[in-house]
Every structure is written in C-alpha cells, then in structure tokens.
Amino acid sequence: MAASSSNPSFIVEVAEDYPYPSHVCNPNITVKLSGKDMYKAWKTQMLCLLMSQNMLGFINGETDTITEDEREKIRRKEKACRDLYYRTMNGVLDRGEVTVTDKITNNGNTALHVAVETCKDPEFFEKMLEKTPENISLTDLKNSDGSTLLHIAAIVGNTEAAKILVERYPDMLIQEDNEGQTPLALALSSNMHTEAAMCLLNNIKTDIHKDTLFSGTSGDELLVLAISSKDFQLAGNLLSRYSKLDSDVVLMAIVQNFPCELSFWERRAAVLPFVKRRVAIRKGAYDLLWRVCELMQHSISSSHLKKYYTNPVLEATRQNEVDVVKRIVRYFPNAFWSASEDGHNVIQYAVINHSEKIYNLLYEMSEHKNVYKTSKDSSGNNLLHLAARLAPAEKLNFISGAALQIQYVLQWYKEVERFVCPLDITQKNSSQETPQMVFTREHKNLVIEGEKWMKSTAESYTIAAALITTIVFAAAITVPGGNNQESGVPIFTNNPAFTIFAVSDSISLFTAVMSLLIFLSILTARFAEEDFLYKLPRMLIIGLVTLLISTTTMIIAFGAALFIVFGQKNVLLLIPIGALTGLTITFCVALQFPLVIDLMSATYGRSMFGRKAATTYDFRI
Incomplete structure (x- = not known):
C-alpha cells in the first residue's frame, strides 16, 4: 500500500504487516537520497520528520516512554490482528475463492503450509484440515522444496501441528523432501527443535518406520x-x-x-x-x-x-x-x-600431535610398550624422529610466547629421547636425517621467533629496571626530611617510618641492579636450542622475580617517605597512604605474576608426562 503527498517526489511505503501505521501529512522533504553526498542532509530532514510524528523511538529503540495503557492498547491491537487473520483465512476459504490445498505463495506453499508455519493454534489448524477436499491426499501435498506439512512443522518447531499430523498421517514421518531430509532430520537440524523432535520420536510405532528412519x-x-x-x-x-x-x-x-x-x-x-x-x-x-x-x-x-x-x-x-x-x-x-593413512599407530600419532595423555598410556601398558622403542614408520622414522617434528598449531597457540613454545617442544623431545633405545638417538631415517637434524630443521623459524620474543621482553624489563635503579638511588641520597647540617645524620633517623623507608629503598636498589644485570645477560646470550629448555627460562624467572620485588619495595619506600613528610602531625593520613600503596602493589603483582607462574610451572612444575601407573592394560596385537 502506498500513500502519496502533494509532493510527487516523496512516497511513503507502508508495509501491510506493520502493526502501527502513522499517517504523515504534508511532510516537508526537499532532499532526495540520491547518493552518499546527500546522506547527511537527508538524514537531518528525516530525523526532524520522525520527531514531529513521535516515531523516533522506533528508530533508536527508546520506546520506554510508552505507558501501561498504551501497552494494553498495543496488545489489544495485536490480538485483533490475529483474530482478523483467522477470520480472513476462514472467510476466504468459506467463500470458495481458494482451497486449503491451492498454492498461494511463490515457493508453492499451500494455505495449509502457511497455517503450519505461522499459526500455533491447534484448533484453528484442525479446522483448516477439515476443509481439505476429499480427493486430495495430504501425504502428497508438497511445496516446491518437496516439503510436506510435517516438514514445515519440524522446521518451525510447531509441536502441536506435528502431533496432529503424525497421528492422522503417520507415513509423513518417512517422507523425504527434495534434499532427502525427513521431518525428524529437519527438527534436529533446524535450530534444534527438541520438543518437536521428541514428539515425532514418540509417534514412531511401526517397524517399517523404524527401519526406514x-x-x-x-x-x-x-x-x-x-x-x-x-x-x-x-x-x-x-x-x-x-x-x-x-x-x-x-x-x-x-x-x-x-x-x-x-x-x-x-x-x-x-x-x-x-x-x-x-x-x-x-x-x-x-x-x-x-x-x-x-x-x-x-x-x-x-x-x-x-x-x-x-x-x-x-x-x-x-x-x-x-x-x-x-x-x-x-x-x-x-x-x-x-594405523593412520601414513601408517602411524596410536602412540606414534600421539607423539606427532603432542597428545601427552595418550602418550602416558605407555606407562600403563604391559610388555608391549617395548615394541614402540624400536618401531618405525614407512619413511624409516623412529619415535624420536616423530617427536622432532613441529607441534601442531593448535597445541602451540595455547602457550604464551615463542620462548615457552620452544621449551614445550624441547620437553617433548627430551621425554621421548629418554624412552627410546640409545641407538635410536643417532639413527637416520630414509632421508638420512637423525632426530636432532629433523628437530633443528623443523624448529628453525620458531627458534628465531623465540629469540626475538626473549630479547624484546628483556629489553622492556631492562628499561624498567634501569629507571627503578635511578629513582631509588636518588632517594637513598636525598632522604626525606634531609640531614642534620652538623652531623650529616638524617633528621628522622629514629622514626619507625624512616626505618621502613631505608630498608625498602635498599632492597629495591639491590634487586633492581640484580634484575638489570640478568636482563642484560639475556640480551647477550647465544640463544641455542638447548638454552630454551632451562637456562633462558631460569634467567627470565630470576629477572622477573627480582624486578617484582624491586617494584614492590620501591612503592613501600615511597609510601613511607610520603608519611614522613606529610603525616607527622596527622596520623590518619596513614590510612589513604597504606590503601593506595597496597592497591598499587596488588595491581603490579596482578599484571606481572601470571607470566612468572607460567614460566615456573613450565620449567619446574609437575611434568606433563606420567610414569608407570598401578593399572596396566592388555593392548593386544
């Protein structure tokens, strides 16, 4: 339906299913939306029009100003619309203009298809079914997709209609659409209509239906x-x-x-x-x-x-x-x-995919675990050759930082190296490569990325350690409150807060220097493959821990100095100083501690690999 104003260039399209029509009289629209350059001017005029007609809430969603009376009117209108739909459908059918089996949509839906799709009132649907011509079989009534009424009920989850249909026409259960899908399959695949699926399942009673489905x-x-x-x-x-x-x-x-x-x-x-x-x-x-x-x-x-x-x-x-x-x-x-397509059995496949829980089953096996010590694949790779391959991306993505990723694959390699026979460590495959040669070739790029990650991390922390060293050293020279001009002794020497300041500042200085030296040594390391297993992670752990201690004690020293200078005559000032100091320390630990924990658990934590369990399984050959 279209309503036009005196302005021939403006047409307001009102959809027939729009429940709240508004009659816009003589809109003053002078700009046509003819391109991107006209959008802003057109938008301004349209917003003014919508505001003048109290329709802006439908655009920006701000419709909370509707009163309860207005909501009740809306509910009555919706009910009236539904009643009108039923009366119209019945009236059209009663007048004989169409039958319930006539196709009334572009995709070949009949009035019954539409009723199943849009109406969940079982009484109305049963009345529709009663109007079916006697010479028409509903099991043969399909739209252009080959969907029966039960297919549509399954797709939209109309359980009531599905129940009525399967009770009257049980053969609809095994009918297929053009894609070969049964109603039950559609109920399971179309937004998972569990209730409708259970309704269909409960009405499958004949052996023919069971065998077919x-x-x-x-x-x-x-x-x-x-x-x-x-x-x-x-x-x-x-x-x-x-x-x-x-x-x-x-x-x-x-x-x-x-x-x-x-x-x-x-x-x-x-x-x-x-x-x-x-x-x-x-x-x-x-x-x-x-x-x-x-x-x-x-x-x-x-x-x-x-x-x-x-x-x-x-x-x-x-x-x-x-x-x-x-x-x-x-x-x-x-x-x-x-065996997989490449001829790898379960343990070999577990080693390739770094599946440590499956690999640990070796320690639950009886005598057959010795078979794997000498087993080879079609390319002459023993178990250590397979462990030397690059780990799958989905395994590495769960590990933060390239350095820890290298450590992870090294741990795998070392674990399998301890398991296989000593001769396998230097044994060559069909490509004349030892396991170590395979490992170096496969992880060449990862080692480079690990070196970059370790250096960039060490550089960042080196700057932080240097700044802290400078700050706490300056604080140690210029103590809060100054020194006695005659003796040179700090004025607040006997103040407990000054003692806290002195101890904290000293600890912060020494640990900051230690951290700085450790990070500098990381920057000058050789970054060999083996170094990523223990040496480099251990250095990074020590550097991070000392830097964390230095940062924490620096904050405590600053809090003590602040209290010495401003809190001598106001003890209550200790409360906000203590609160802010504690909050800052907590914030600092929360940001840095996870990386420390990851490093410590990966380096010194419990091994991901198990050892021989009490229970053994008989894995038959």
Missing part, C-alpha cells in the same frame, strides 16, 4: 545431528531405537563433540550450578560413548569392526581425549594398534 546412512545422520548439538540425552533416546550402525560417523561425531575435561578447580567446585551442568553433559557424552561401543560390539562382526573404530580412535588421540581412547580400547583392544 533408523538404519543406513540417513539413520546415522540423525544421531550425528543430535550429537553435534551437544544434546547427548536426545542422542541416547535416538540410539535406543537402533539395531546397528551403518558406519563410523556416529562414533566420530561423539569424539569430535566430546566435552572438555573439567579442570582441577572445576572438579573441586562441582556443586556449583554451571559446573554441575558441565559435569552432567560430560557424563551424558561418556554414557553415550559406552552405549555406542556396546551396540557396535554386539551388532557388527569382528571382521568389520576395524573400519568403525580406526578413524575415531585416531581422532580421539589427536584431541588428547584419553578417557575416550580407553573406553574404545576397552571394548576393542585391537583399536590401539589402528
């Missing part, structure tokens, strides 16, 4: 859709209707969507609501994994099991999901000897 490739895809949405409870409900799986996609979907393991603090705080939810989700995923393995074990012949577990167990290895690997291996012991 829960078998073959399409059956596996239903489970994958539910698993991908992290709704493991719904996936478990689906799984109970399966007699067997068609391929490895279901197990692979569980592995790819398996919830992350809870951290140490999350396990301690398991009573909190959000943590309890994560615990429940992980438990649901683990239970589903167990049930899928059970189904595979009982429904698939042992000769075909390999193609079901090979890719999933390797993906679980890549993701470092040790619980998943253990569960799969518990049901299918030979899965531990699965």
Whole structure:
C-alpha cells in the first residue's frame, strides 16, 4: 500500500504487516537520497520528520516512554490482528475463492503450509484440515522444496501441528523432501527443535518406520545431528531405537563433540550450578560413548569392526581425549594398534600431535610398550624422529610466547629421547636425517621467533629496571626530611617510618641492579636450542622475580617517605597512604605474576608426562 503527498517526489511505503501505521501529512522533504553526498542532509530532514510524528523511538529503540495503557492498547491491537487473520483465512476459504490445498505463495506453499508455519493454534489448524477436499491426499501435498506439512512443522518447531499430523498421517514421518531430509532430520537440524523432535520420536510405532528412519546412512545422520548439538540425552533416546550402525560417523561425531575435561578447580567446585551442568553433559557424552561401543560390539562382526573404530580412535588421540581412547580400547583392544593413512599407530600419532595423555598410556601398558622403542614408520622414522617434528598449531597457540613454545617442544623431545633405545638417538631415517637434524630443521623459524620474543621482553624489563635503579638511588641520597647540617645524620633517623623507608629503598636498589644485570645477560646470550629448555627460562624467572620485588619495595619506600613528610602531625593520613600503596602493589603483582607462574610451572612444575601407573592394560596385537 502506498500513500502519496502533494509532493510527487516523496512516497511513503507502508508495509501491510506493520502493526502501527502513522499517517504523515504534508511532510516537508526537499532532499532526495540520491547518493552518499546527500546522506547527511537527508538524514537531518528525516530525523526532524520522525520527531514531529513521535516515531523516533522506533528508530533508536527508546520506546520506554510508552505507558501501561498504551501497552494494553498495543496488545489489544495485536490480538485483533490475529483474530482478523483467522477470520480472513476462514472467510476466504468459506467463500470458495481458494482451497486449503491451492498454492498461494511463490515457493508453492499451500494455505495449509502457511497455517503450519505461522499459526500455533491447534484448533484453528484442525479446522483448516477439515476443509481439505476429499480427493486430495495430504501425504502428497508438497511445496516446491518437496516439503510436506510435517516438514514445515519440524522446521518451525510447531509441536502441536506435528502431533496432529503424525497421528492422522503417520507415513509423513518417512517422507523425504527434495534434499532427502525427513521431518525428524529437519527438527534436529533446524535450530534444534527438541520438543518437536521428541514428539515425532514418540509417534514412531511401526517397524517399517523404524527401519526406514533408523538404519543406513540417513539413520546415522540423525544421531550425528543430535550429537553435534551437544544434546547427548536426545542422542541416547535416538540410539535406543537402533539395531546397528551403518558406519563410523556416529562414533566420530561423539569424539569430535566430546566435552572438555573439567579442570582441577572445576572438579573441586562441582556443586556449583554451571559446573554441575558441565559435569552432567560430560557424563551424558561418556554414557553415550559406552552405549555406542556396546551396540557396535554386539551388532557388527569382528571382521568389520576395524573400519568403525580406526578413524575415531585416531581422532580421539589427536584431541588428547584419553578417557575416550580407553573406553574404545576397552571394548576393542585391537583399536590401539589402528594405523593412520601414513601408517602411524596410536602412540606414534600421539607423539606427532603432542597428545601427552595418550602418550602416558605407555606407562600403563604391559610388555608391549617395548615394541614402540624400536618401531618405525614407512619413511624409516623412529619415535624420536616423530617427536622432532613441529607441534601442531593448535597445541602451540595455547602457550604464551615463542620462548615457552620452544621449551614445550624441547620437553617433548627430551621425554621421548629418554624412552627410546640409545641407538635410536643417532639413527637416520630414509632421508638420512637423525632426530636432532629433523628437530633443528623443523624448529628453525620458531627458534628465531623465540629469540626475538626473549630479547624484546628483556629489553622492556631492562628499561624498567634501569629507571627503578635511578629513582631509588636518588632517594637513598636525598632522604626525606634531609640531614642534620652538623652531623650529616638524617633528621628522622629514629622514626619507625624512616626505618621502613631505608630498608625498602635498599632492597629495591639491590634487586633492581640484580634484575638489570640478568636482563642484560639475556640480551647477550647465544640463544641455542638447548638454552630454551632451562637456562633462558631460569634467567627470565630470576629477572622477573627480582624486578617484582624491586617494584614492590620501591612503592613501600615511597609510601613511607610520603608519611614522613606529610603525616607527622596527622596520623590518619596513614590510612589513604597504606590503601593506595597496597592497591598499587596488588595491581603490579596482578599484571606481572601470571607470566612468572607460567614460566615456573613450565620449567619446574609437575611434568606433563606420567610414569608407570598401578593399572596396566592388555593392548593386544
């Protein structure tokens, strides 16, 4: 609908579905939006027009000035619009102008399709169904996408309409659209309408429907859709209707969507609501994994099991999901000897992907762990050659700083070096490279980046240490309050605050000088590969700790000096001085301490690699 004013160049388009029309009379619009250069002038005039008609709130969202009476009027208008829609639809149908099965939209939707999509009133929908001509079968009623009424109900989540349809026309459950999708598949994939999906599931009663929906490739895809949405409870409900799986996609979907393991603090705080939810989700995923393995074990012949577990167990290895690997291996012991496309088994694949939890299973194995000490791949690489490869990007991205990344890969290399036979350390592969040669070639660029990171960090802290040294040295010479002209002794020598100042300033000076010397030694280091394992991180730790101590004691010295000068006659001044001093120290520690903790935990913390556990597993060959 279009309304035009006396000005022929201005036309106001009012959409038919706009619920609050405003009649704009004689708008004074003289500028047309004909290009970017006209936008500002056009915008100014449009804002003036909207303000004059009290419509600006619909543009900037400031509609909070609507009174309760006005809101009630709006609600009555909305109800009137809905009633008008029902009456209009019924009136059109009653007059015989169209039937409910006539196509009334561009994509071939009938009036029934539109009703399912837009109306969730079951009584109205049932009245619409009663108007269906006797010679028309609703199971054959499709739009241009091949969607039946039940497809539309599944897409929009219209549970009431879906319930009515499946009770009257159960064969709609297995009908497919042009893309080969059933209504149940669409309910699972279209914004995850769980309620509608459960309604469809509860109405699947015949064996024909069960065999059609829960078998073959399409059956596996239903489970994958539910698993991908992290709704493991719904996936478990689906799984109970399966007699067997068609391929490895279901197990692979569980592995790819398996919830992350809870951290140490999350396990301690398991009573909190959000943590309890994560615990429940992980438990649901683990239970589903167990049930899928059970189904595979009982429904698939042992000769075909390999193609079901090979890719999933390797993906679980890549993701470092040790619980998943253990569960799969518990049901299918030979899965531990699965090989990737490059011929790498689980432990070799774990070394390549730096999956330390899977690698630690070596210490839970019985005699078979010795096999890996001499095992080689098709290129003649032993386990140490594989450890010498560059770590995957997703592993390195979790480590802050190139220097710590080099330290991480060195720790991996040294760990595997301790495990393999001494002869393997110098053994060459088919490319005539030793493990050390492979490591140097693979990590050449990372070493350069680590050197840049270490030098830039040391340079920044060197400047800070030099500034602190200068400040506290000057403070030590010109003590607060000055010196006695005759004896040269500081005037406030016997003041406790002066003692605090003297001690803090001295500690700050000495530690700042130590820090400065350490950072200077880092700048002149040789930056060899081995230095990144302990030497350089240890120097950086000492430098940061001494600089942190120097900064903290400098702040304390300044606070004491401030109190000496201004607080002698006003003891209450100690409160704001102490508060500000404590706040500054806290702020300083909060900013610098995380890096110190990362360095200390990476260098001296508990090793990521385990040792022989009490429990051993029988990994059959």
